[in-house]
Structure formats: C-alpha cells, structure tokens
Amino acid sequence: MSISKLTPSSSDSAKPKINWARVDEADNFANTVKLYRQGKYDEDSFRRFRLQHGAYGTRMTSDYAMVRVKLPAGEIYPKQFETLSRLSEQYSIGSAHFSTRENIQLHWVVLEDVSEIFRSLAEVGLTSREACGNSVRNVMCSPLSGVCSDEKFDSTPYALATAKFFLRNPMAQSLPRKFKFNFTCCEKHGMVRMVDVGLIPEIQQINGSEQKGFKIFLGGGLGNRSFIGHQLEDFTPEEDLLYTSIAVMRIFDRLGDRKNLARNRMRYLVNDMGWEKFQNLVLKERAIVRATQSVVTKLKVDTTPDKITRPLKISDESGSSVPDGYARWLKTNTMKQKQSEYYSVFITLEAGDITSNQLNSMATLIREFSSEGKARSGFVQNVALRYVHEDDLVKLYSKLLETGLAKSGGLTMTTPVGCSGTTSCNLALTNSHRLAKEIQRKFLELKLDEDEDLTDSSIKISGCPNSCAQHGIATIGFFGGGGRLGKDMYPNYQMSLGGRFDADTTLGQTCLRVPAKRVIPVILKIIEMFKENKQSGDTLKSWIHRIVNDSEDSNIKSVGDIKKVLEPIVVPPTKEDDPDFYLDYGSDTSYHTKTGKGECAA
Amino acid sequence: MCSLTEAVKVTTDIDSLRSEIRDKSVRVIDVRREGDYKQDHIPNSVNLPLATLLSDDSPERVLKLVNSLGIDDETPVVVYDDTFGALASRVAWTLEWIGHSDVTLLETTFGNWKSLGLEIDSLTPEISNKEHSMNLQSNILATSDYLESAKLRDDVILIDNRERLNYLEQHIPGAVNLPYRTLSSNDGILRPKEDMKRLFDNRGISGDSEIITYCGSVGTLSGLAYYALKSTGIPNAKLYVRSFKEWKNLEKPTDKQADANYWDLSAE
Known part of the structure; x- marks a missing residue:
C-alpha cells in the first residue's frame, strides 16, 4: 500500500468557499493607529474607524481592544481554528470567546497589535471588518441549517451570499446604527423575530412548480427596549431576497434616528412609525429597487452541495470501552440529522470561553470526525460539529474528554449564556460571565441536565440592560445592575420569566430583582415550584408559558405569585452578617458600579 | 556604542549548523536536562542544563563551566533547547555577558529538528578544557x-x-x-x-x-x-x-x- 493511501482522508480539502479578508486593511489599520497615537486623528473619527474594522473598546482603558472575528453563517474551518489558537496565545489572554452572534472574540489585545491579528486572519480568509460599528454585523445562520429535519431547504448559501454582498458595500458603511440579519432553518430553532431582518426558508407551489423563498421578519431586536419582529408578507421569493434587504436598509438609512443614539436601532423606527406604515414603505421601496437596480446586482448564491466524506480512520481500536458519562452526553449534546446515520454534536463551552489548546483540538476533531470538514458556531456561545457518523460518536466523546470539551448539558438549561460582563466590557455592571459559569457548574453537579423537564428552557444573563446575552428571550433571563442596602452596594440582577425565541417568540416578563449571590437559590426555587405544580407532559418552559399568559390555574397563577414565593430569598443581609453577599462573583473587593462609554452606538 | 541599527546574526539556520557540525568548527550546547540529553541530542553537542547554570551564575562559575565545555574566545557557539528557544536564550545571553561574542541560537527547537528527521546521536563527545577570558559585558x-x-x-x-x-x-x-x-x-x-x-x-x-x-x-x-x-x-x-x-x-x-x-x- 502506498503512503498516500495511509494518510487521513481529504477532509481538510474542505476549504472556505469565500475569502472574507483584505490584507491591505492590516497596513491601513497599523498606520491609522500610529496617526492616532501621534494626535493626528481625533478620538471620534478614530473610534468609528476602529469599530468599522471590528476592534471594540475595553473596560476602563484605551490601551486594549477586543477583536471580534466574524464567522459568516457560523462556518469555521480547521486552519481557521489553528490560527485563532495561535492568535489567542500571542495577542490575547490564551483563550477566545464565542459570542451569541457567531463571532469569535479575542479580548485584551493591545491596540497596536490589532493589525498583526488582521494580517494572520487574512491568511486563512477571515475578517473582523464590520463586526462592530454602524454596519451590517455578522450574518447568522442556524447551526442546523442543512441538517435540520424540519427545514424546507438549507439557507446557508443565502446567508453567505448576503454577508458577501453587504461586506464593504458602500451602502452599509454609515447606517444610523448596527444592522443584523439572522437566517434560520425552521420555526422551532428560531431566532428570527428578535433581529432587524430574520429569515426562515419556505417553499411554495407556484403554477405547479416549487418556488424557494423566505418568510421575512422585520424590526425585531433586543436591547434596552426590545421588540418582536413583524412578518413582511406570506412569502418572499428568493429573487426578492436581495431587493427586500436593500429596500429595508435604504428606509432605515433615510429615516433612522441619527441623533438619539439610545433609540436608533431600526426596531424603534418601526415602532414609532407603526408596522403597517413601515410595511407599506418597504413594499414600495422594494418595487423601486427592483425597477432601478442594475441586472448585475445579484446575490451570488452558491448552492453547490458540500462534499460529504467520512474521514478514514487509520487505527481503529474497535471494541474500546464506552467511557463514563457517554449516555448523558449523547442525550444532552447531540442531535440526529436528517441525513441518516449522521449526528450533529454540540460542544459545550463555559459562557463561550475556549482555550488556545482547545481551539487547536477543534481543528483536529473536525479533521477526524466531521464529514463536511468544517464546524459551525451555534446560537448559544457553542460550536456544532456536524456530519459525525453514528459509529464515531463514542470515539469522539473519548477525544472530547481528553481536551475538556465533553461537558454535558449543551442543549439544555444547564448551559447558560453569559455576555462578557465586567471581564472586559465598558458598559457592564456585573460579572454576568462568571455567574453563567457558576450556574453551569452547580447545575451539572446537581445533574439537572438529565432532567427532561428542563431541556427546552434557557437561562441567559447580561451584565447590563443592553441584552448582549439576549436575556429577554430566555425562559429565565437576567440583566445586571447595582443594589443597595444603606450605604453598601451589592451586585444585583433583574429577573424576567417566560421569554422565548421560537414561533411564539415572546419577551420575558419582569419578575423581581435578585442579588447575584441569590441567583442560584432563586432558580432552584423556581424549579421546585414547577415540580410541585406541573401537569403531566409539562416542561418548565410550557409551565412558565402558561403563567405568563394567564392560563395557569394551579397555586402559582402569575409572575406575581412566583415573586411572592421568592421574595424572602432575595432580602439582603447586612454586610456584617454576610460580607460575601456584597462581593460580585470573581471579585474580592467590595462591589460598586463603574462604567465607561459604550461603543455600541459609536 | 554605535547607534547604527545593524541587524545582528542571532540565530543559526539548520543547514549551516549541519555543515558546521561536519567541519567540527562549532561548539553546540544542549541546555535540556541531562536525562533528555543522554537519550538523544544533536551530534557532537555538549550538555549544559539550564538548572546547572542557574544554581550559581556568578561570572567566575560561568567561566569555569564555559572552559569545561571546551569554549575559548574564538569558538563559535550554537545553543538549542526544546522550550521554544527561551532556555537556550538564557544560556546564550550568559555567555555573551561574560564576554563571548560568537554565540547564536539554533533557529528551531530540538523537537522540530527531530521531527524533520535530521541526525541525532546519544554519544557524549570527549571535550578538553579550554581557557576563556573574562570580559564582563555589564x-x-x-x-x-x-x-x-x-x-x-x-x-x-x-x-x-x-x-x-x-x-x-x-x-x-x-x-x-x-x-x-x-x-x-x-x-x-x-x-x-x-x-x-x-x-x-x-x-x-x-x-x-x-x-x-x-x-x-x-x-x-x-x-x-x-x-x-x-x-x-x-x-x-x-x-x-x-x-x-x-x-x-x-x-x-x-x-x-x-x-x-x-x-x-x-x-x-
């Protein structure tokens, strides 16, 4: 047998279809930083420039930046993982951070080093361009698109084409505010009604032939004030996807509020104007766009199917034993794909954090286990390894154990979303990031991931009202703030209940303020109440849903009833009785709120 | 000191070192632990574990060590390690400090040298003492x-x-x-x-x-x-x-x- 037959299969031949990078942007960025440091660039212009290139500010310092690398449609390839691994060690804190919008972030980067990161990213086709600032942010796609059994067709090529069309597009360089597209696979996996433009693939029979298109939702969004998106029309055929996107952006560009930064996302425009009026404007504008755009203005949708090749195993220790915890992990971290024999495996991270070693391991795992030769970033700060053959799952689990990536509960409530909070964000009031990790560790210890009643619920924690962790659509959501007893401050969270992001997308209802150190007991108490009052077939999510919709008739009928039960738990003790109560997670100095200037609206 | 920014040669590339080893015109120092060195090393290299140096890195002691490794003022020295060059650097710097001017680092690590399939050896070469002068570069x-x-x-x-x-x-x-x-x-x-x-x-x-x-x-x-x-x-x-x-x-x-x-x- 020749050597070449022994080498692993061609899974690494899966190469990124699109090169998102431009290496000259690295030089340009380096020069601009120099001019800025020499005082030849004013603060505001520099900030806009920096954000346009994907470098966000860092908590209480102008020396560091956070580089937000976009993964359009969530796709990430082995070589890209390896590069990110190296970059995290060289320029960041030895780890990287998956966001809720399919970006991967490098924090605490010296501003002067940012251009070096751009240079390396360009070698593997990645960019952070327009990952921040008033531009079209990373275009998301469901991590299950292409493998979901409920989807009408795979929307990934459309997400990629949309991202490609708007990246560096002059019409998207100076919008009133950031602008977000989410593509999904199906209603259940959701996330399309809480974003500027949300799209679900749809097929209609038109004159006896199948026509691909989308259900498009506009004007949703989470933040200081959140709104649910509205469906534009029954069905938008695929030829109209680009025209509709351009029309919506043109209206936003023209009418969006450029003065009042606190309320200039498109959802405010839709809300102020009223949906019907906005809807009419979009339909009229689209007619104009359709009539006036050049015929060459098209989405370049590449629907060539990906090659699916199961990686060859050189040495197969078949008959190797099944490691402890496998069944639990299989149940809570994997999903059957519509392609028979294949699974999608969700890698659980703690609040999105991944070490440089683990980033490197991900490259190897893709090569050894994914028949599509790439991975997808998910909706909840996680990574999906898809097209894993069912016969390879045990072996994959063993490999995950070796690299600390085998945590169970990935698709359950035990893996909360936590934004970066006071670990690096200027706006944060609390350490939401660490709280998410604390909850996860506690709940895994209690084996709550195995409780089927809790699987479809979610916990999401933001460090301030600005919703980066999407707390508004969580079953149990939290956002941070400061509490006070006399002169003493303590970290506190506003808790909301009953949010969802599926076909019945709802914003959670405010329940009560919960001190940071009481969050875990409060959640456990809610679970206890649910267990006492649940009906057969209930999950925590369905029970809470009935409560927020006033259709529950057990002892607990309303959010107010839940509040009453919880109130005794959240009473602050005095500092003398419980000094720890006054410290935030991860901190040994007394708590005080401290924020810098936000850059979401720069 | 001359203020011209002239690039100084600080590393020796693999090919040059291999030919210098063949010519026996170089002293190669392996700074890994003795056990690792004994197992295998670059042919003809001598062993100076970093810990041995650090146990007493006074100029007098360093001079003794350098002499015992058969290095005089004119001997070209190349240092390597298996720790991304950091340990080798510390040893090289110490040689420079006592006044040795011709010292460079191998451009790669021993691990990489091995993985490239280059020659290795487990023999310890016979070394005769030499006399190095002391010219402290404070x-x-x-x-x-x-x-x-x-x-x-x-x-x-x-x-x-x-x-x-x-x-x-x-x-x-x-x-x-x-x-x-x-x-x-x-x-x-x-x-x-x-x-x-x-x-x-x-x-x-x-x-x-x-x-x-x-x-x-x-x-x-x-x-x-x-x-x-x-x-x-x-x-x-x-x-x-x-x-x-x-x-x-x-x-x-x-x-x-x-x-x-x-x-x-x-x-x-």
Missing part, C-alpha cells in the same frame, strides 16, 4: 537598582514578556507587555526579521531607545525577547535577569489593570 545586564532609575528616563522602554493575564494582574509600573509567544513564528523560535521589525515598529519599539526586558523569574522568556530585539538590529537591549520574582521579593512597587475581572474570561 551593558547587557539590568539590575533592580539600575532598572529603578532607568525606567524613569524617557528613552527607556521596559518590556514584560510574560503572558497577558499575568501582566494584567501584576507588573512593574511603566512596563509594556509583549508575551513571548508573539516573538516566534510557526516553525522558528523567532519571527523572520521583517515580521519582527513590523511588530516592534507598531509598538514604537526602536533602536532610539534603550530596551530592558523581564519575565517571571529567571530571565528565560525575556532572554528570548533580548535576542528578538537584537535580531532587528536594536543595539541597546538589556536583560533584567532576576526579573519579576526578585522585584516582588524586594517589595518594590507593582501595578495592575484595575476594575475588570479579566481572569473570569479565561477558560481555565
């Missing part, structure tokens, strides 16, 4: 006293080569952070010269300043940085060889990045 050494006064000067840049989290948590006031991993390339212990220059240039690190490097305890990571600086022709680099460990023991002032829980962002 201009490449920074002591804590020196550092304390020098860092007040505008033309001095102090570089901390530890990892970012360690730096954020605690560092010498005024230091800038350049983690040692930024200095290497994919296959070399140091970046190519142009790459290295660009990195330093972005950071405002140039030959116009005196540069002092330090790291956690014994000057290994910062030793590598010393050679990184030299590789771009920066003429005036000094190693604060006792580094942050001594600084803290002396209870000198330190700084930290306040008001942020950066540790909680790391995935440890």
Whole structure:
C-alpha cells in the first residue's frame, strides 16, 4: 500500500468557499493607529474607524481592544481554528470567546497589535471588518441549517451570499446604527423575530412548480427596549431576497434616528412609525429597487452541495470501552440529522470561553470526525460539529474528554449564556460571565441536565440592560445592575420569566430583582415550584408559558405569585452578617458600579 | 556604542549548523536536562542544563563551566533547547555577558529538528578544557537598582514578556507587555526579521531607545525577547535577569489593570 493511501482522508480539502479578508486593511489599520497615537486623528473619527474594522473598546482603558472575528453563517474551518489558537496565545489572554452572534472574540489585545491579528486572519480568509460599528454585523445562520429535519431547504448559501454582498458595500458603511440579519432553518430553532431582518426558508407551489423563498421578519431586536419582529408578507421569493434587504436598509438609512443614539436601532423606527406604515414603505421601496437596480446586482448564491466524506480512520481500536458519562452526553449534546446515520454534536463551552489548546483540538476533531470538514458556531456561545457518523460518536466523546470539551448539558438549561460582563466590557455592571459559569457548574453537579423537564428552557444573563446575552428571550433571563442596602452596594440582577425565541417568540416578563449571590437559590426555587405544580407532559418552559399568559390555574397563577414565593430569598443581609453577599462573583473587593462609554452606538 | 541599527546574526539556520557540525568548527550546547540529553541530542553537542547554570551564575562559575565545555574566545557557539528557544536564550545571553561574542541560537527547537528527521546521536563527545577570558559585558545586564532609575528616563522602554493575564494582574509600573509567544513564528523560535521589525515598529519599539526586558523569574522568556530585539538590529537591549520574582521579593512597587475581572474570561 502506498503512503498516500495511509494518510487521513481529504477532509481538510474542505476549504472556505469565500475569502472574507483584505490584507491591505492590516497596513491601513497599523498606520491609522500610529496617526492616532501621534494626535493626528481625533478620538471620534478614530473610534468609528476602529469599530468599522471590528476592534471594540475595553473596560476602563484605551490601551486594549477586543477583536471580534466574524464567522459568516457560523462556518469555521480547521486552519481557521489553528490560527485563532495561535492568535489567542500571542495577542490575547490564551483563550477566545464565542459570542451569541457567531463571532469569535479575542479580548485584551493591545491596540497596536490589532493589525498583526488582521494580517494572520487574512491568511486563512477571515475578517473582523464590520463586526462592530454602524454596519451590517455578522450574518447568522442556524447551526442546523442543512441538517435540520424540519427545514424546507438549507439557507446557508443565502446567508453567505448576503454577508458577501453587504461586506464593504458602500451602502452599509454609515447606517444610523448596527444592522443584523439572522437566517434560520425552521420555526422551532428560531431566532428570527428578535433581529432587524430574520429569515426562515419556505417553499411554495407556484403554477405547479416549487418556488424557494423566505418568510421575512422585520424590526425585531433586543436591547434596552426590545421588540418582536413583524412578518413582511406570506412569502418572499428568493429573487426578492436581495431587493427586500436593500429596500429595508435604504428606509432605515433615510429615516433612522441619527441623533438619539439610545433609540436608533431600526426596531424603534418601526415602532414609532407603526408596522403597517413601515410595511407599506418597504413594499414600495422594494418595487423601486427592483425597477432601478442594475441586472448585475445579484446575490451570488452558491448552492453547490458540500462534499460529504467520512474521514478514514487509520487505527481503529474497535471494541474500546464506552467511557463514563457517554449516555448523558449523547442525550444532552447531540442531535440526529436528517441525513441518516449522521449526528450533529454540540460542544459545550463555559459562557463561550475556549482555550488556545482547545481551539487547536477543534481543528483536529473536525479533521477526524466531521464529514463536511468544517464546524459551525451555534446560537448559544457553542460550536456544532456536524456530519459525525453514528459509529464515531463514542470515539469522539473519548477525544472530547481528553481536551475538556465533553461537558454535558449543551442543549439544555444547564448551559447558560453569559455576555462578557465586567471581564472586559465598558458598559457592564456585573460579572454576568462568571455567574453563567457558576450556574453551569452547580447545575451539572446537581445533574439537572438529565432532567427532561428542563431541556427546552434557557437561562441567559447580561451584565447590563443592553441584552448582549439576549436575556429577554430566555425562559429565565437576567440583566445586571447595582443594589443597595444603606450605604453598601451589592451586585444585583433583574429577573424576567417566560421569554422565548421560537414561533411564539415572546419577551420575558419582569419578575423581581435578585442579588447575584441569590441567583442560584432563586432558580432552584423556581424549579421546585414547577415540580410541585406541573401537569403531566409539562416542561418548565410550557409551565412558565402558561403563567405568563394567564392560563395557569394551579397555586402559582402569575409572575406575581412566583415573586411572592421568592421574595424572602432575595432580602439582603447586612454586610456584617454576610460580607460575601456584597462581593460580585470573581471579585474580592467590595462591589460598586463603574462604567465607561459604550461603543455600541459609536 | 554605535547607534547604527545593524541587524545582528542571532540565530543559526539548520543547514549551516549541519555543515558546521561536519567541519567540527562549532561548539553546540544542549541546555535540556541531562536525562533528555543522554537519550538523544544533536551530534557532537555538549550538555549544559539550564538548572546547572542557574544554581550559581556568578561570572567566575560561568567561566569555569564555559572552559569545561571546551569554549575559548574564538569558538563559535550554537545553543538549542526544546522550550521554544527561551532556555537556550538564557544560556546564550550568559555567555555573551561574560564576554563571548560568537554565540547564536539554533533557529528551531530540538523537537522540530527531530521531527524533520535530521541526525541525532546519544554519544557524549570527549571535550578538553579550554581557557576563556573574562570580559564582563555589564551593558547587557539590568539590575533592580539600575532598572529603578532607568525606567524613569524617557528613552527607556521596559518590556514584560510574560503572558497577558499575568501582566494584567501584576507588573512593574511603566512596563509594556509583549508575551513571548508573539516573538516566534510557526516553525522558528523567532519571527523572520521583517515580521519582527513590523511588530516592534507598531509598538514604537526602536533602536532610539534603550530596551530592558523581564519575565517571571529567571530571565528565560525575556532572554528570548533580548535576542528578538537584537535580531532587528536594536543595539541597546538589556536583560533584567532576576526579573519579576526578585522585584516582588524586594517589595518594590507593582501595578495592575484595575476594575475588570479579566481572569473570569479565561477558560481555565
């Protein structure tokens, strides 16, 4: 047998279809930083420039930046993982951070080093361009698109084409505010009604032939004030996807509020104007766009199917034993794909954090286990390894154990979303990031991931009202703030209940303020109440849903009833009785709120 | 000192070393532990474990060690390790310090040398003692006293080569952070010269300043940085060889990045 037959299969031949990078942007960025440091660039212009290139500010310092690398449609390839691994060690804190919008972030980067990161990213086709600032942010796609059994067709090529069309597009360089597209696979996996433009693939029979298109939702969004998106029309055929996107952006560009930064996302425009009026404007504008755009203005949708090749195993220790915890992990971290024999495996991270070693391991795992030769970033700060053959799952689990990536509960409530909070964000009031990790560790210890009643619920924690962790659509959501007893401050969270992001997308209802150190007991108490009052077939999510919709008739009928039960738990003790109560997670100095200037609206 | 920024040769490439070994025109020092060395090493190399050097690195002791390795003033020396060049750098720097001018680092690690399938050996060569002179180069050494006064000067840049989290948590006031991993390339212990220059240039690190490097305890990571600086022709680099460990023991002032829980962002 020749050597070449022994080498692993061609899974690494899966190469990124699109090169998102431009290496000259690295030089340009380096020069601009120099001019800025020499005082030849004013603060505001520099900030806009920096954000346009994907470098966000860092908590209480102008020396560091956070580089937000976009993964359009969530796709990430082995070589890209390896590069990110190296970059995290060289320029960041030895780890990287998956966001809720399919970006991967490098924090605490010296501003002067940012251009070096751009240079390396360009070698593997990645960019952070327009990952921040008033531009079209990373275009998301469901991590299950292409493998979901409920989807009408795979929307990934459309997400990629949309991202490609708007990246560096002059019409998207100076919008009133950031602008977000989410593509999904199906209603259940959701996330399309809480974003500027949300799209679900749809097929209609038109004159006896199948026509691909989308259900498009506009004007949703989470933040200081959140709104649910509205469906534009029954069905938008695929030829109209680009025209509709351009029309919506043109209206936003023209009418969006450029003065009042606190309320200039498109959802405010839709809300102020009223949906019907906005809807009419979009339909009229689209007619104009359709009539006036050049015929060459098209989405370049590449629907060539990906090659699916199961990686060859050189040495197969078949008959190797099944490691402890496998069944639990299989149940809570994997999903059957519509392609028979294949699974999608969700890698659980703690609040999105991944070490440089683990980033490197991900490259190897893709090569050894994914028949599509790439991975997808998910909706909840996680990574999906898809097209894993069912016969390879045990072996994959063993490999995950070796690299600390085998945590169970990935698709359950035990893996909360936590934004970066006071670990690096200027706006944060609390350490939401660490709280998410604390909850996860506690709940895994209690084996709550195995409780089927809790699987479809979610916990999401933001460090301030600005919703980066999407707390508004969580079953149990939290956002941070400061509490006070006399002169003493303590970290506190506003808790909301009953949010969802599926076909019945709802914003959670405010329940009560919960001190940071009481969050875990409060959640456990809610679970206890649910267990006492649940009906057969209930999950925590369905029970809470009935409560927020006033259709529950057990002892607990309303959010107010839940509040009453919880109130005794959240009473602050005095500092003398419980000094720890006054410290935030991860901190040994007394708590005080401290924020810098936000850059979401720069 | 000449202020011209002339790039100095700080590494020896693999091919050159192989031919120098064949010519027997070089003394190769392996700084790994004795056990590792005994198992296999680059042919004809001698062993000077870093720990042996560090147990007493007074000039007199170092001179004895150098003599026993058969090195005189004229012997070209190449040093290697299996620790991304940091341990080798510390040894090379010490030779420079006692006045040996012809010392370079192997451009790669022993691990990489092996994986390339290059020749290895387990024999220990017979070495006869030589006489090296003592010509202490105190201009490449920074002591804590020196550092304390020098860092007040505008033309001095102090570089901390530890990892970012360690730096954020605690560092010498005024230091800038350049983690040692930024200095290497994919296959070399140091970046190519142009790459290295660009990195330093972005950071405002140039030959116009005196540069002092330090790291956690014994000057290994910062030793590598010393050679990184030299590789771009920066003429005036000094190693604060006792580094942050001594600084803290002396209870000198330190700084930290306040008001942020950066540790909680790391995935440890």
